Amino acid sequence: MEVVKDAVGACGAGLGIGPVTDLVLLGLTLGVFAALTVLTGFLAARGDDDATSGGGR
Amino acid sequence: MSEPWPALGQVAVLVVVLILTVPLLGRHLARVYTSPEHTRVERGVYRVLRVDPDADQHWRTYAVSVLGFSLVGVLALYALGRLQQHLPLSLGNGSLPADGAWNVAVSFVTNTNWQWYSGEAALGHLVQMTGLTVQNFVSAAVGMAVAAAFARGLARDRGRGRVGNFWTDLVRGVLRVLLPLAVVSAVLLVLGGLVQNLLAPRAVATLSGGVQMLTGGPVASQEAIKQLGTNGGGFYNVNSAHPFENPTPLTNLLAIFLMLLVPFAMAWAFGHVVGDRRQGVAVVSVMTLLLVIGVGLLTWAEMAGPGSAPALAGGALEGKEARFGTAGSALFAAVTTGTSTGAVNAMHDSLTAPGGGVAMFLMMLGEIAPGGVGSGLYGMLVLAVLTVFLSGLMVGRTPEYLGKKVGQREMVLVAAYVLATPLVLLTGIAVAITAPAGLAGLQESGPHGLSEALYAVTSASNNNGSGFGGLTSGTPFWNTLLGLCMLLGRFVPMVVVLALAGRFASQQPLPPSTGTLTTHRPLFVTLLAGVAVVVVGLTYVPVLTLGPIVESLS
Numbered sequence: 001m002e003v004v005k006d007a008v009g010a011c012g013a014g015l016g017i018g019p020v021t022d023l024v025l026l027g028l029t030l031g032v033f034a035a036l037t038v039l040t041g042f043l044a045a046r047g048d049d050d051a052t053s054g055g056g057r
Numbered sequence: 058m059s060e061p062w063p064a065l066g067q068v069a070v071l072v073v074v075l076i077l078t079v080p081l082l083g084r085h086l087a088r089v090y091t092s093p094e095h096t097r098v099e100r101g102v103y104r105v106l107r108v109d110p111d112a113d114q115h116w117r118t119y120a121v122s123v124l125g126f127s128l129v130g131v132l133a134l135y136a137l138g139r140l141q142q143h144l145p146l147s148l149g150n151g152s153l154p155a156d157g158a159w160n161v162a163v164s165f166v167t168n169t170n171w172q173w174y175s176g177e178a179a180l181g182h183l184v185q186m187t188g189l190t191v192q193n194f195v196s197a198a199v200g201m202a203v204a205a206a207f208a209r210g211l212a213r214d215r216g217r218g219r220v221g222n223f224w225t226d227l228v229r230g231v232l233r234v235l236l237p238l239a240v241v242s243a244v245l246l247v248l249g250g251l252v253q254n255l256l257a258p259r260a261v262a263t264l265s266g267g268v269q270m271l272t273g274g275p276v277a278s279q280e281a282i283k284q285l286g287t288n289g290g291g292f293y294n295v296n297s298a299h300p301f302e303n304p305t306p307l308t309n310l311l312a313i314f315l316m317l318l319v320p321f322a323m324a325w326a327f328g329h330v331v332g333d334r335r336q337g338v339a340v341v342s343v344m345t346l347l348l349v350i351g352v353g354l355l356t357w358a359e360m361a362g363p364g365s366a367p368a369l370a371g372g373a374l375e376g377k378e379a380r381f382g383t384a385g386s387a388l389f390a391a392v393t394t395g396t397s398t399g400a401v402n403a404m405h406d407s408l409t410a411p412g413g414g415v416a417m418f419l420m421m422l423g424e425i426a427p428g429g430v431g432s433g434l435y436g437m438l439v440l441a442v443l444t445v446f447l448s449g450l451m452v453g454r455t456p457e458y459l460g461k462k463v464g465q466r467e468m469v470l471v472a473a474y475v476l477a478t479p480l481v482l483l484t485g486i487a488v489a490i491t492a493p494a495g496l497a498g499l500q501e502s503g504p505h506g507l508s509e510a511l512y513a514v515t516s517a518s519n520n521n522g523s524g525f526g527g528l529t530s531g532t533p534f535w536n537t538l539l540g541l542c543m544l545l546g547r548f549v550p551m552v553v554v555l556a557l558a559g560r561f562a563s564q565q566p567l568p569p570s571t572g573t574l575t576t577h578r579p580l581f582v583t584l585l586a587g588v589a590v591v592v593v594g595l596t597y598v599p600v601l602t603l604g605p606i607v608e609s610l611s
Contacts, residue, residue, distance in 0.1 A: 021155040021533075022139070028537075029135075029159070032544050033128045036552055037121060043556040044117040047218065047466070047563075 064356055064384030067310055071388075074314055075321060082234075082318060083325025083337065089233045090205040090226060091330060099228050108224040115218045116559030119206055120552050122223035123199060127166050127548065130192060134162035137188040147181035148257055148272075160536035165192035167547035168200055168429060170283070170290030170399055170522040171513075171539060173531035177272040177293050182255055189290060190279050194239070197286030197319075198230030200431030203551050204323055205230075207435045208330040210558030211459050214566055218559040234319070235286060242281035242315055249311065250304040251277035276302055284315035287429040289399030289522040297389070297402040298378050309381050309402060313389055316398045320344070320427035323434045331459055335577035340437055342582045347426035347589060351419045352391040358412035359387040363609065367409065376407025376526075387412070394419040397429035399522025406509065406526030413525070414605030417512055420519045421597045422589055423478060429520065435554045437585075439474045441576065442467065442557070444588045448574050448581075458576060460566030470557045477549045479596045482518040485542045486511050486600060494534035500527040504611070508604040513539060518546035 095103070095110055103110045114122065137144070138158030142151045153161065157173060164171045165188070174180070180189070206220040213219075247253050256273040263269050276292045280302055283290060293299040303309055321341055328337020360372045360383050367373040372383035381389070386403035393400050394416040405416060419426055425436040446463050449456035456463040463471075489495035489510045499506040505527075512525035517539040524530070530539065567573075575581065 025135075025155055025159040025537075026132075028541075029128070029131055029163075029544075032541070032548075033124055036124050036548050039549070040117055040120045040124070040552050040556075043470070043552065044115075044559075047556065047560055 061360070061384075063382060064360065064388070067306075067384065067388060068352070070310065071314060071317070075317060078318060079321045079325050079341070082322035084329060086201075086234065086322055086326035087329030089229050090208070090221075090326070095225075096232070099225075099232060102228050102232075103224065106224060108222075110222060110225045110228075112222055113216075113219040114222050116206070116210070116220045116555045116562070117218075119220055119223045120555040123203065123551060123555070124548065126195075126223075126227070127199065130166040130195065131162045134165060134188050134192060135159055137184050138162060141181060141184055144181070144183050146183040146186075146255070150179055150181050153179065154533075156533040156536040156540075157531060160540045161189075163540040163543050164522065165189050165288075165290060166196055167520050167543045168196040168286070168288060168397070168432070169517060169520040169543045169547070170288045171517055171524070171530075171543065172290055172294075172296075172522070173536055173539075175294035176291055177258075177274075182274055185279065185292065186275055190275075190282060193279070193282040193286050193288045193290070194231050194235050195227065197235060197282070197288065197430045198227050200429055201230045201234070201319075201323060202226035202431065203554060204327075204431035204434040205330070207438055207554055207558040208327050210560075210562040211438070211461060212331045213562045215564070216562035218563050220555065220558045220562050235282065238285055238318075239278070239281040242285060242311075243278045245311060246277040246280055246308060249308040251280055251308065252301040253277040273301070280312070281315070283400060284312045284398065285319060285430075287316060287320065287396050287398040287433075289393065289397075289401075291400060295401075297400045298404075300380075303402055304380075306381055306385055309385050309389065312400065312402075313392050316392050316396045316400070317427065319430045320396055320433040323431055324427065324437070327434055327438070333459075333577070336459065339577045339582055339585075340434070340441070341427075342579075343437060343585045343589070344425065344427035344433065346582065346586050347419075347422065348391070348395045351395050351415055351426060352388055355391040355408075355412050355415040356384060356387040358409045358415060359383050359390075362409040362411055364409060373407070373409050373412070376404030378402060390416050391419065393523055394521060395424075395426040395428075397424035397432060397519060397521050399516060401523050404526045405512065405523060410505075410508075410605050410608035413508055413512070414601060414609065416523075417508075417515055417601065417605065418594055418597070420515045420521050421482075421601075422594050424519050424521065425589060432520065432550075436550075437589075439471055439554065439557065440589050440593070441585055443471050443475065443592065444581070444585045445574055445576065446471070447588060448584060452574075454572045454574055457567055457573060460568070461561045461564050462567060467557060467560055470553050470560070474550050474553045474557070475593060477553065478518055478546050479593075481542055481545045481549070482514055482597075483600065485514040485518060485538060489514055489535075489538060492534065494532065495538070498529040498532055498535050500529070504604050504608040507600075508608065511600060511604050514542055517542040520547050 138153040297303040324340040328334040377386040446456040
């Protein structure tokens with residue numbers, strides 16, 4: 001608990017933005033990686049469609 | 058002009074050593090990424106990770122494994138930075154601020170190693186060793202793994218989109234390549250005078266009667282993988298300009314050699330993996346050609362470039378360490394920006410305007426001269442695919458590379474790869490120079506101020522990590538902006554490359570015909586180098602014109 005308090009306190013004191021900063025950055029990280037995973041799925045789906053239809057080569 | 062013989066002499070030594078070692082390591086790398094055998098230690102690691110090392114992954118699974126592994130790395134490193142004050146061996150350093158910890162985490166996981174902080178004053182030994190050094194190994198191994206997957210995709214016959222096993226590639230890259238090389242290199246660096254200890258900072262009395270704090274640490278071991286893995290993050294704030302991190306011209310040359318070794322060897326290994334060594338030689342030749350041009354221009358700019366002060370002093374000496382000289386600094390600057398390493402042994406802000414422009418241009422090429430470990434190879438291979446396509450358009454030949462047909466879908470992926478980094482970079486610099494928080498970080502105004510911001514965004518987007526200097530980047534704005542550039546600049550191209558690998562792996566190779574463009578001859582080498590410069594590099598001419606080019610002419 002002490003560790004969490006310190007982490008939150010350091011965040012607020014250091015940046016003057018408040019303890020939400022950790023959550024925002026965590027969300028940003030997860031958002032970017034989620035978007036990359038979606039991109040992967042999108043490209044794979046296009047590739048699979050192409051392979052099924054026999055097009056593209 | 059300064060005496061040219063030291064410049065030529067160190068290049069000659071470097072060339073000889075590389076000629077002797079690159080083919081040896083290249084053959085070893087090819088065996089590492091194609092052998093079906095696992096060592097006992099590797100099997101133990103796979104059991105701990107609970108993965109099947111013999112599973113041949115579809116490119117999508119491979120890409121998701123890369124992303125998942127990297128996400129865990131970011132979160133773990135972020136936690137280490139935020140909780141540092143509660144951890145042992147922190148040397149009294151407090152926890153990093155949230156945006157700073159995030160920037161460090163992203164920076165080291167993406168193999169960028171951009172450092173907004175002063176290493177010796179902000180991080181303790183535990184974070185340096187278990188966080189940064191570990192990521193120095195695994196982030197490099199991730200790049201090598203993706204390059205190996207791409208090479209397999211080109212080599213396979215109807216592989217149904219399967220490109221190998223990420224976990225096998227990752228573990229082998231660390232255990233069979235980077236770790237042994239790093240141990241040998243670290244011993245050589247210690248012999249060369251680098252520091253290696255776990256001591257707390259020591260106060261010493263200076264000759265003028267003051268007190269100076271000297272920080273030791275596991276410097277040599279971090280320095281070895283920093284250069285080998287084209288990471289670049291220094292133990293000390295001034296990186297390879299610090300006498301504990303790079304004490305002599307000999308260690309300077311060794312550092313340059315280590316930066317170049319694996320990227321060139323990966324290209325050499327490519328020829329073995331696809332069963333035609335000439336293809337590897339061709340890729341090595343293009344990388345060498347671009348690097349030689351870069352080294353030549355940058356060395357000229359620093360030794361005989363414009364400016365009355367450099368002319369009077371016999372070279373541009375500002376911001377350079379006297380023990381390396383102008384030539385040693387210019388060679389280091391060209392190699393560190395050509396390889397995506399980002400280590401620095403001189404203040405890049407003090408490079409002459411054309412010298413700074415060359416350093417930026419080498420990064421803007423997409424880090425292919427010879428680029429990062431792995432990323433240099435797959436970047437160059439994507440450009441090779443683009444070159445055969447453009448050549449096919451010009452002479453009416455069917456575009457194919459190593460027997461794999463380059464169709465519409467393949468070209469969409471190539472275009473996505475070529476456009477991804479410029480999109481990130483140019484968007485990033487636009488945001489940086491329009492936001493008040495971005496402008497607040499600049500030390501200079503005018504063209505040089507633009508160069509400071511442009512260099513930082515270029516370095517982050519191309520996962521180089523070197524800093525120009527002059528920019529106060531340790532602010533929430535710059536930490537977040539550069540972190541985003543690093544993430545997108547690393548992983549969007551990687552996903553696209555793996556998708557392309559999957560498409561090539563699914564194809565049956567076409568036999569060579571009279572319409573096939575040979576891709577190992579000097580003509581193709583020249584074409585590929587030209588495509589790299591014209592298609593990729595010239596994207597940035599407008600912004601370079603406003604920065605280093607205007608400054609050169611003023």
